[in-house]
Amino acid sequence: SEAKEEMEKAQREYYLRQQLKAIQKELGEEEESEAVVEEYRRKIEEAGLPEEAKREALRELKRLETIPPHSPEYALIKTYLDWMVELPWNKVTEDQLDIEHARQVLDEDHYDLEEIKERILEYLAVRKLAKERKVTSEEEKEALGAVLCFVGPPGVGKTSLGKSIARALGRKFTRMSLGGMRDEAEIRGHRRTYVGAMPGRIIQAIKRVGTRNPVFMLDEIDKVGMSWQGDPSSALLEVLDPAQNHAFRDHYLDVDFDLSDVIFIATANQLDTIPAPLLDRMEIIALDGYTEYEKLHIAKRYLVPRQLRANGLREDEVVFTDDALRKIIRDYTREAGVRELTRQIDAICRKAAVKI
Ligand SMILES: Nc1ncnc2c1ncn2[C@@H]1O[C@H](COP(=O)(O)OP(=O)(O)OP(=O)(O)O)[C@@H](O)[C@H]1O
Ligand SMILES: [Mg+2]
Known part of the structure; x- marks a missing residue:
């Protein structure tokens, strides 16, 4: 029966060690998830949440503390908290009202x-x-x-x-x-x-x-x-x-x-x-559509310089004459606005860029 006692002791030890392992693992995780919780707590403080939002965020944070990190619920709460702390609750730009x-x-x-x-x-x-x-x-x-x-x-x-x-x-x-x-x-x-x-x-x-x-x-x-x-x-x-x-x-x-x-x-x-x-x-x-005259001026003053720049060209490298622009407007576009006209000018700039 001495042998039996020895065996029981060994079994008991094994059992206790397994339990200890489990506890340690849990403790290790606990440390990690505690760090996560503290991080969110800090972010919530810094995000300037209004009272109601802050209350809700802290409530969810409390839930996060009690939930094992492996559960799907945990990830959902984190996603929610991420939204809450990243929204610009109190971030504004100062208006320039001149x-x-x-x-x-x-x-x-x-x-x-x-x-x-x-x-x-x-x-x-x-x-x-x-x-x-x-x-x-x-x-x-x-x-x-x-x-x-x-x-x-x-x-x-x-x-x-x-x-x-x-x-x-x-x-x-x-x-x-x-x-x-x-x-x-x-x-x-x-x-x-x-x-x-x-x-x-x-x-x-x-x-x-x-x-x-x-x-x-x-x-x-x-x-x-x-x-x-x-x-x-x-x-x-x-x-x-x-x-x-x-x-x-x-x-x-x-x-x-x-x-x-x-x-x-x-x-x-x-x-x-x-x-x-x-x-x-x-x-x-x-806003009504533009007349041909207006389109011509929009092209000269805005669209051509913009498309030249967008294609890395200098002003003197491609010159659009008024006649050319009028022809594009008349024969290559059919629109009230200037979207297609912009596209045509862009296409010509690209072709020119290839040749230069
Ligand atoms: N009066 C204008 N002077 C200078 N550029 C203009 C003028 N009108 C339109 N544009 C230019 O034409 C292009 C198309 O304009 P925008 O995208 O604002 O059109 P939109 O009215 O919003 O069209 P959509 O209904 O399709 O959204 C833009 O690059 C814009 O800068
Ligand atoms: Mg638009």
Whole structure:
């Protein structure tokens, strides 16, 4: 029975060692996951989250602490926390509100369009005044929240005007096309319980651009609703409504994000397919097509120098005569804008670059 005792002792030792190993392994992991948790805690502190968002982030962090790192849930929580700490909750650019400077930028980027530039300058001037006078009344805020909508055929400068406005203000620029969007979740995201959930395109764009006050262009707003599920305009209306968009709720984040400092600008090719409630919110600025004369001048002053530069050519290496440009416009393009004209000029520059 002494032999039996020896054997039992050995077995017991083996068992204890195995257990110790398991505990050590667990302790090792624990150290690692503790480091992960501390890292997130620091990031949450630094990200400047508003109170509600911070509470939610810390709540998820607490869950992370109790979950084994191998579980799929762990990765999901980390992804959520990454979104939360990387969003620009308090990152803004300082507006450059000098109207003369804005006029200069608009002129640098666009030929003519005098009335439209004038309207844009008015828009900027109103913002400037409101900021200086610290506007508070609801009506005035409403006026400030007016969403400009550029309407016109392709290639007349709708998108590039938006970029100019951003440049004039010193804001970042981002855009999102509404054409081809199928349901509300694309704008507002999926709840986290949904497999493969992600924030919607608005929040994605905000994260990408890195500030919470960019100029945000909503392209093809006239294509909205053509293939939508559910109510197409309600999510967009909320985004554009200054009375609501300070508390935009993405389903994935599930906390409010403040969009009220974003400047939204919409573009459309036509008016008649824009849902009426959306149309009500916007101030329409129509851009017609260009005349041949206007196209010629846009080409000479803007498109040719730009395409030369883009192809690494000097101004004296390729010269476009007025007659040549007129011929391109007349015989090689058929459009209201200047997109095809840009392409033709680009093609000629490329051919020239090969020969030089
Ligand atoms: N008045 C103008 N002066 C200088 N460049 C112009 C002018 N109008 C258009 N362009 C140039 O033409 C090109 C096409 O313009 P843009 O992309 O803004 O068109 P769009 O109106 O947004 O078209 P779409 O409806 O297809 O989106 C850009 O490179 C833009 O800079
Ligand atoms: Mg465009």
